[in-house]
Amino acid sequence: MSARKLVTVFLGLAMCGGLGCAQPEACRDGQVATPAAAPRHPVAGHHLRAHAHNDYEHERPLLDALDHHFYSVEADLFLNEGKLTVSHLNLPWDARRSLEQLYLEPLQARVDERGSVHGDGLPFTLWLDLKQGGRELVDTLHAVLEKYPMLTRIDGDTVQPGPVTVVLTGDAQGKRDFVSRYPQRRAVRDSNDYSPEDPPADSAWGYYALSWGDYLESSGTGQLDAAQRARLACIVENAHARGRKVRFFGAPNHPDAWRVALEHGVDFLGADELQALDSFLEGAP
Template sequence: MRPLLFTLLAVAAVTASACSAPPEVCVEGSSRTPTPLAPDPKAGLFAFTHAHNDYEHERPLEDALAQKFHSVEADVYYAGGLFEVSHLGFGARGTLKSLYLDPLQAKVDERGSVLGDGAPFTLWVDLKDAHDDLGDALAHLLDQYPMLTVFDADGTVTPGPVTVVLTGDRKMKEAFVREHTPRRAIRDSNDFSPDDPPATSAWGFYALDWGRYLSWGGSGSVPAETSERLACIANKAHQSGYRVRLYNTPDTEAVWQASLDHGIDFLNSDRLAELKAFLESR
C-alpha cells in the first residue's frame, strides 16, 4: 500500500500544480532575451552540474565527483543530535557528517579544492523537518569545517572551497541565517518574484519547482513562453545577485541545453554519466 499511497500523493501534487496559475515572473521592463552561461575558466560547463538527491546513487558524493559534478544535494532529518541523510525520514544511509562534510574536507585538504581544479563546490542541505534545537546543532556541526564559506551579518563573505546552501523547510532556514552569525551557510528561497530585494549574505540562491513555474515537458524545441519565462527569472536573479536552481526538472538533454542557453546556474540531474557525456560533447 505504501508505494501506491506515495504514487497517489505525487499525482495529486502534480495535478494541483498544473491547475494553479503559475507565478508572475515577467513584468514591464523585464529582460526577456536569454543570456547563456559562460563556461567557468576553471571547470568549464561542469561548474554548473548539480546531482539531485545525490545520496540515492550507489556511492553518495563519490559517483557525482567521478562525473565531475560541482554541486550535490542531501536531504537531512534531525534525529538524536545527528543529521541523517534520507529522502523520507527512514532508511538513512549515513549522516551529513559521514557522507558529505568529512569526505569533502578530506578532499579539500588533499587537493586545495574538492575536484582539484580550483573551482568552488556547492553542498545543498535540504532541511526536511523542524526542531527547536536544530539551528544550534547545525551551526556547531558546520563550524568544524574550515573549508566552508563564512557569511557575516555585515555582508562580509569569506569564500571557501565549499559553500553550504540551506534549502527545504522555510522557517528553519530563515531562522538559521537570522540567528547565527558569523555562519557557514547561506539560504535559498523556493519562491521567485520580480520584486524580490537584492541578494544578501543571508539569502543568495533560488531553488524553484519547475512544474510551478514552467509547463514545458522537456522534449522538442523550447516553447516561446518557456524561453521568455526562463529568461525573466535568470536575468532578474542575476541582476540582483542570486544564483538559480530548478528542481523537479525533466531530466532531458533539451532541458539541459535550455538551462545553459538561458543562464540557469545549476543543471539539475539524476543522470550523472549522461550529463557528463552531454557536456563533453559541447
C-alpha cells in the first residue's frame, strides 16, 4: 500500500474513532434495486468507462491514458502564481505542469484533427480535482476554459455537448462557486455526497464522485457481499434515474472491484495502473 493510501486509511480510522463510520443511506425506504450491467459499447467496448485516476503521475500524462484507450482522466489542480498548475501538492509554478500544456492544448489539437479525442465521435471526460477554492482560482479557471471550443458549453439551463466535458470535483465550495458565479461556462460539477432523496440532475450538477470506503464495505480486492451489492445497485439506479453518472474513488485497483462495478452499471472505472485496467476491459464480456 502506498504512503498516501496509508495516510488516508489512518485519517479515516481516526475520524471514526477506529471503529468505522456508519454507512450513509443508499436506498429509498422499501427500495429493492436490480443491478443493471454496463452494456458493451459497439465501438469503444467497456473502455468507454475507463478512467485514469491522478493521470498526471504517469510518465506521459494524458498520452499514456489515450494509448490505453481511456475515455476519462483526472488531474489535481492548484492556482500557483496566478496560473493553473497540475500537481498533487502545491508546488512552485512550472510551465511543464500547466493545465493548458498537459491537457487542454493536446486535447484541443486531437479534436481539431479528428473531430473527437479518439476520432470515433465519442465523448471524453476531463475531471479537474480542485485542491483549493477561492475567487481567484474560480475566475482564472473560467477564463482559461473559455479558450477551448471543444468543451461542453453551458448557458443557463441549456447544455451544448462538446467532444470534451470538464467535470469539477474536489473542493466543494470552489466547484459550487464556479457554477453559480458563471451561468455561461465550460464545466459542470459533481458531488462527493449522495442521498437517495437527491433532486434530479440539472445543467450544473450531473455527476457523483463517491468514496468507495464511505459507501461500501468490501474485501481487500473489492468483492461485495449481498447486502453491499444491494447498496451499490440502489446508488447506481437512483443516480441514473435522476440523470447523473457515478464514479467511485478509493476503490481497490483490482479486477474484482472493476468486475462488480461493471455488473452494477457504474459509469467510470478508475485505475492507477492503466495497463491492468486496459487488459481487464479487453476481456470483459
